Amino acid sequence: MNIENDVRYHASSSRTDLDSRALAAELAAIVGQGRVHHGSEARRRYTGDMSWLTYVHSEFGRPLSCQDVLVSPRSTEQVAGVLKLASRIGVPVTPAGGASGVQGAANATRGGILLSLLDMKEVRRLDRTSLTCTVESGMIVKPFEDGLNREGLSFTHYPASAEWASIGGCVAARGSGVLSTKYGTIQDHILSLEVVLPGGDVVDLPVVPRHAVGPDLTQLFAGSEGTLGVITAVTVRLRRVPLRRAFCAFRFETLTQGIESGRQIMTSGLRPAVMRLYDKEAAVHSLERAVRAGLVGETMLIMVDGDHPNLVDAEMSACRAICAAQGGLELNPGIGEAWWSNRYSFYHPPHAPQLPQIWGTMDAVADFTHIEAVYRSVTGAMRAAIDPAWGMTLKTHLSHWYEWGSMIYPRFVIPKGPADLDEAVALHDSVVRAATLAAIESGGVMNDHHGVGMRLAPYLERQLGQNGLAVLRKLKDALDPGHILCPGKLALDGGS
Numbered sequence: 001m002n003i004e005n006d007v008r009y010h011a012s013s014s015r016t017d018l019d020s021r022a023l024a025a026e027l028a029a030i031v032g033q034g035r036v037h038h039g040s041e042a043r044r045r046y047t048g049d050m051s052w053l054t055y056v057h058s059e060f061g062r063p064l065s066c067q068d069v070l071v072s073p074r075s076t077e078q079v080a081g082v083l084k085l086a087s088r089i090g091v092p093v094t095p096a097g098g099a100s101g102v103q104g105a106a107n108a109t110r111g112g113i114l115l116s117l118l119d120m121k122e123v124r125r126l127d128r129t130s131l132t133c134t135v136e137s138g139m140i141v142k143p144f145e146d147g148l149n150r151e152g153l154s155f156t157h158y159p160a161s162a163e164w165a166s167i168g169g170c171v172a173a174r175g176s177g178v179l180s181t182k183y184g185t186i187q188d189h190i191l192s193l194e195v196v197l198p199g200g201d202v203v204d205l206p207v208v209p210r211h212a213v214g215p216d217l218t219q220l221f222a223g224s225e226g227t228l229g230v231i232t233a234v235t236v237r238l239r240r241v242p243l244r245r246a247f248c249a250f251r252f253e254t255l256t257q258g259i260e261s262g263r264q265i266m267t268s269g270l271r272p273a274v275m276r277l278y279d280k281e282a283a284v285h286s287l288e289r290a291v292r293a294g295l296v297g298e299t300m301l302i303m304v305d306g307d308h309p310n311l312v313d314a315e316m317s318a319c320r321a322i323c324a325a326q327g328g329l330e331l332n333p334g335i336g337e338a339w340w341s342n343r344y345s346f347y348h349p350p351h352a353p354q355l356p357q358i359w360g361t362m363d364a365v366a367d368f369t370h371i372e373a374v375y376r377s378v379t380g381a382m383r384a385a386i387d388p389a390w391g392m393t394l395k396t397h398l399s400h401w402y403e404w405g406s407m408i409y410p411r412f413v414i415p416k417g418p419a420d421l422d423e424a425v426a427l428h429d430s431v432v433r434a435a436t437l438a439a440i441e442s443g444g445v446m447n448d449h450h451g452v453g454m455r456l457a458p459y460l461e462r463q464l465g466q467n468g469l470a471v472l473r474k475l476k477d478a479l480d481p482g483h484i485l486c487p488g489k490l491a492l493d494g495g496s
């Protein structure tokens with residue numbers, strides 16, 4: 001496989017043989033008038049996801065998402081009807097939730113139908129005894145959480161994109177939230193799914209995650225990025241809003257001390273809900289602006305929560321003792337509280353990057369044996385990938401911790417890229433490529449929670465191996481023989 005020469009971002013214009021008006025009429029018979037738009041109106045209403053690639057292609061008048069028809073069903077039956085029709089006539093279908101993905105996955109690069117799930121947002125069942133909830137996949141995380149909070153309950157899945165991301169999209173991209181270190185990533189939150197297969201058949205999986213009724217089919221669809229089926233409802237576990245949250249903050253002389261503190265915390269059975277270790281660049285140039293605390297070096301924020309204040313305090317004391325023993329200098333705990341209050345402000349102006357900047361994040365994951373080597377080789381490779389004259393800044397934090405390892409999240413920003421689209425994309429891709437290959441070669445996995453999308457598809461074979469990718473392709477062939485769902489995504493049928 002030739003990664004260098006891979007051409008990924010070619011959005012094929014709408015199929016010339018497709019009569020989008022006629023298709024829209026057939027779809028309207030399934031979902032109702034007013035729920036279907038075609039032609040330029042379909043492309044005006046949906047412009048793609050939030051990846052830099054999507055923004056820059058749109059800016060240059062070459063949008064990546066070139067759907068012929070945009071359809072917004074309101075029920076599982078309607079989704080089934082749309083997929084049945086699309087399978088029969090062989091038209092591509094790209095499901096989309098909140099379109100907040102950063103890998104370019106929710107773009108209808110081959111035209112066809114853009115299937116928006118955003119009008120499927122009912123809470124179907126709330127079980128206050130078992131603390132579970134069945135919710136339709138188009139529900140956006142933040143309003144879902146706000147509604148639960150009014151009942152003293154919480155989803156505890158808080159991606160930084162909570163105000164845009166749908167629950168179905170979180171599952172499809174196999175995402176993670178800021179509380180993952182204690183409560184787990186999205187696959188730990190889901191008990192079961194309702195999924196519509198490409199031919200229109202509806203699969204309703206068992207409502208408890210733990211069973212021995214064969215392999216776990218729920219997890220098969222987690223991370224499938226819309227390629228195997230359309231998720232229409234999700235049963236998630238809930239928690240009570242914790243009675244107490246306690247914060248602390250530490251500065252370390254070296255990142256090694258911070259990583260070792262995190263390792264000891266996780267391997268000794270402590271479970272802070274938040275543990276974020278910022279390298280010096282991230283602490284001084286990013287975190288500092290949000291918490292206004294005069295940070296000067298590697299900084300760790302910890303939040304412990306729970307319903308039993310004594311346990312929270314004891315767990316916090318144990319975390320602090322570990323950090324102090326590693327040479328950490330304890331800072332004002334108000335820094336942690338300020339981060340918690342401002343945690344979403346990082347993603348809005350003036351903090352959020354915008355064109356003509358080139359930006360992107362990588363999120364590699366590794367066990368404790370390799371995580372520091374992955375940090376050093378990925379950040380080193382990113383810096384070496386392009387001419388320093390481009391003035392790239394790189395800020396990295398480790399924010400999702402597991403009992404066996406952690407992840408690194410380097411964010412790069414190039415203040416102004418080349419004026420030519422292809423050259424700008426090539427510059428972006430050279431940083432992504434360097435980071436991805438460095439992560440794999442130094443013992444990590446190229447992605448922790450953002451999914452593959454278009455950005456990482458060329459590296460899937462390298463990551464999974466030929467045989468691993470072959471398994472995915474066989475699954476795809478079996479479930480979606482006509483390859484109508486998200487063709488080109490997840491490297492399941494080559495090209496884009």
Ligand SMILES: Cc1cc2nc3c(=O)[nH]c(=O)nc-3n(C[C@H](O)[C@H](O)[C@H](O)COP(=O)(O)OP(=O)(O)OC[C@H]3O[C@@H](n4cnc5c(N)ncnc54)[C@H](O)[C@@H]3O)c2cc1C
Nearest residue numbers: 097098099100101105160161166168169170175176226231
């Ligand atoms: C500022 C910012 C911060 C972010 N922070 C985080 C973070 O903290 N954690 C994190 O995990 N991610 C984060 N993301 C990435 C993004 O929000 C997540 O990937 C999120 O899960 C995408 O959800 P969505 O509804 O927007 O999905 P989309 O972008 O609409 O779709 C993503 C993929 O899922 C497929 N899909 C969507 N809905 C369905 C469905 N119902 N059935 C089948 N397939 C479907 C799409 O086809 C596509 O392949 C961030 C993004 C931004 C812009």
